[in-house]
Every structure is written in C-alpha cells, then in structure tokens.
Amino acid sequence: MTITTGEEQMRKSFHEHLEELRGTVIRLGALTTELVAAATQSLLDGDLALAEQAVRNDDVIDALTHTVEDDCFALLARQQPMATDLRTILATLRIAHELERSADLSVNIAKATRRLWPGQLDPKVRGIVDQMGRQATNQTRLALDAYADADPTWARALADMDDAMDDLTKSLFRYVLSLAPADEATVQQAVQIALVGRHYERIADHAVTIAERVVFMATGEYPVHGSDRPEVAGDIG
Numbered sequence: 001m002t003i004t005t006g007e008e009q010m011r012k013s014f015h016e017h018l019e020e021l022r023g024t025v026i027r028l029g030a031l032t033t034e035l036v037a038a039a040t041q042s043l044l045d046g047d048l049a050l051a052e053q054a055v056r057n058d059d060v061i062d063a064l065t066h067t068v069e070d071d072c073f074a075l076l077a078r079q080q081p082m083a084t085d086l087r088t089i090l091a092t093l094r095i096a097h098e099l100e101r102s103a104d105l106s107v108n109i110a111k112a113t114r115r116l117w118p119g120q121l122d123p124k125v126r127g128i129v130d131q132m133g134r135q136a137t138n139q140t141r142l143a144l145d146a147y148a149d150a151d152p153t154w155a156r157a158l159a160d161m162d163d164a165m166d167d168l169t170k171s172l173f174r175y176v177l178s179l180a181p182a183d184e185a186t187v188q189q190a191v192q193i194a195l196v197g198r199h200y201e202r203i204a205d206h207a208v209t210i211a212e213r214v215v216f217m218a219t220g221e222y223p224v225h226g227s228d229r230p231e232v233a234g235d236i237g
Contacts, residue, residue, distance in 0.1 A: 031061050
C-alpha cells in the first residue's frame with residue numbers, strides 16, 4: 001500500500017502529539033510524587049503550612065489530569081489510531097487516572113496533619129509512617145520511569161515492592177491495636193493513623209496498576225498476578 005505525503009505528515013503530527021502527551025503525563029507523575037513526599041513531611045513535622053500547600057497543589061494536578069484526558073480523547077477522535085498507538089492512548093488515560101487518585105490520597109494524608117495537630121506522633125508510629133511515605137514515593141517514581149521508558153520489566157519489580165508496603169501497613173495496624181485503651185483523643189488519633197496507613201497502601205497499589213498498564217501498552221498483554229505468564233488483553237494487539 002502506497003503512503004501519500006499527506007498521510008506521512010498526518011502520522012508525523014500524530015506521533016508528535018503522542019510525544020507531547022507522554023511529556024505531560026511525566027510532568028503529572030512528577031507533581032504527584034512531590035505531593036506524596038510533601039504530605040508525608042507535613043504529617044511527620046506537624047507542619048500545617050506545608051499541609052495546606054499540599055492540599056492546594058492538588059488543584060494543579062487535577063487540571064493537568066483533565067488536560068491529559070482531553071488530549072487522549074482528541075487523538076482518538078481525530079486520528080483513529082490502531083494497534084500500539086491505540087494501546088498507548090488507552091493506557092495513558094488509565095495511568096493519568098491512577099496518578100490523580102494517588103494525589104487525592106496524598107491530600108487526605110496532608111489533611112490528617114490538621115486532624116492530629118497539635119498532638120505528637122508516637123516515635124514507633126513516626127518511624128513506620130516515614131518508611132511508608134518513602135516506599136509510596138519510590139513506587140510512584142519507579143512506575144513513572146516504567147512509563148517514560150515504555151519498559152514492561154518494571155511490573156514485576158513494582159509488584160514485589162508492594163509486598164514491602166503491605167508488611168509496613170500490617171506493622172502499623174498491629175502497633176496501633178496493641179496500644180492500651182486510653183481517652184477519646186488517643187482513640188481518635190489511632191483512627192487517623194490507621195487511615196493514613198491505608199492511604200499509603202492504596203498509593204502503592206496505584207503504582208502497581210500503572211506498571212501493569214505499561215505492560216499492556218508495550219506488549220498488548222496484562223501480567224497475571226502470581227504467575228510469570230502474561231494474560232492476553234483482548235483484541236487490541
């Protein structure tokens with residue numbers, strides 16, 4: 001089949017737009033990673049000003065997510081991409097959603113700073129939260145690296161890292177539950193800390209999902225949990 005000059009120009013323009021879209025998602029991921037780290041620091045330091053800034057920064061992430069969605073829909077409507085290009089757009093839509101959810105969870109962590117203030121975190125709790133924040137930040141960053149490089153090999157690594165986050169969550173819950181019953185304020189603090197632990201766990205889960213979408217984007221298959229065998233992802237190949 002002969003490809004005309006006009007078609008070549010259209011394809012070139014299409015791939016230029018895809019590259020711009022990739023850059024926007026990478027920026028979205030960087031902002032999300034920064035928000036996870038800032039929310040963690042605000043909680044550890046009891047820094048209300050940093051917490052408020054983290055909450056405000058989520059507006060930028062929401063706006064950027066809408067930009068990604070609009071660009072994806074425009075490419076689908078105008079270009080009618082096939083095969084790999086179609087997978088890339090579909091995966092990008094999902095990845096942007098996962099990043100937005102991680103940002104929302106980070107906002108919840110920042111808001112916990114206000115709810116716990118002016119109380120001080122128990123040293124044991126502080127240590128676990130610090131580890132969870134670092135783990136969530138690292139997993140989100142690695143998931144973005146996988147997307148930036150279109151490298152499906154990160155999916156298994158992210159799944160293994162998620163086991164570490166699950167262990168930290170269990171350690172946090174066990175410690176909180178082991179504390180002797182106290183006054184209502186202490187109980188409320190324990191509830192907030194348990195919720196924070198759950199938020200970190202979900203951020204890590206979103207990172208794993210991003211890595212799985214990269215596998216789909218690159219290969220047309222999804223990794224099967226608990227197996228080295230990929231799962232064919234339907235008719236888009």
